[in-house]
Amino acid sequence: MVLENKLGIKQSAELAREEERLTKAKVKELFESGLLFQVEVGTFRGLSEIHRYLFSAIYDFAGKIRDVNIAKDNLQFAPRIFLEQSLAYIDKLPHENFDEIVDKYADMNVAHPFREGNGRAMRLWLDCMLRDKLGKIVDWNSIDKDDYLNAIIRSHVSTGELKYLLQQALTDDLGKATFFKGVDASYYYEGYQLYKTEEL
Numbered sequence: 001m002v003l004e005n006k007l008g009i010k011q012s013a014e015l016a017r018e019e020e021r022l023t024k025a026k027v028k029e030l031f032e033s034g035l036l037f038q039v040e041v042g043t044f045r046g047l048s049e050i051h052r053y054l055f056s057a058i059y060d061f062a063g064k065i066r067d068v069n070i071a072k073d074n075l076q077f078a079p080r081i082f083l084e085q086s087l088a089y090i091d092k093l094p095h096e097n098f099d100e101i102v103d104k105y106a107d108m109n110v111a112h113p114f115r116e117g118n119g120r121a122m123r124l125w126l127d128c129m130l131r132d133k134l135g136k137i138v139d140w141n142s143i144d145k146d147d148y149l150n151a152i153i154r155s156h157v158s159t160g161e162l163k164y165l166l167q168q169a170l171t172d173d174l175g176k177a178t179f180f181k182g183v184d185a186s187y188y189y190e191g192y193q194l195y196k197t198e199e200l
Contacts, residue, residue, distance in 0.1 A: 027124065139173070
């Protein structure tokens with residue numbers, strides 16, 4: 001089933017292609033304008049702003065809390081009826097150091113607040129927290145896709161593996177080239193690999 005979208009696209013492959021192209025162009029815009037680093041750090045409101053910016057040309061639900069239950073690969077995300085409560089709890093969690101930041105990120109992943117595009121928006125949100133508190137971002141390009149996906153699934157129980165992976169990939173290179181390559185790797189985790197962010 002293809003998600004209802006503003007583009008009127010009825011085929012999933014075409015929608016995926018357009019979604020990748022449009023949202024990567026928006027990420028590039030967010031980064032180059034400096035707007036990405038002006039969003040509220042570590043809150044659902046900040047995450048919602050990122051999601052809205054990326055997806056508003058495609059989906060009516062951009063930036064809005066999902067109104068359905070969702071699951072992925074036998075992993076059930078927070079039930080819709082508890083979602084707002086979960087987000088309020090996550091907002092109050094501290095994010096002053098690396099461990100707190102990754103724990104907060106893992107909790108937000110369990111919440112999965114949006115209908116679509118959670119992983120891509122949340123990895124940008126994580127980079128905003130890391131940049132703000134530690135002066136670093138994740139070089140997503142240096143984390144293997146399967147290692148990351150396995151660690152994020154297991155982070156529902158323990159964040160140790162995820163912390164190890166992210167810690168090894170932290171960089172203080174906050175430049176455009178590293179960031180855009182990281183965005184491409186982050187999108188690759190979700191199966192999007194047709195476009196290079198820096199070329200859009």
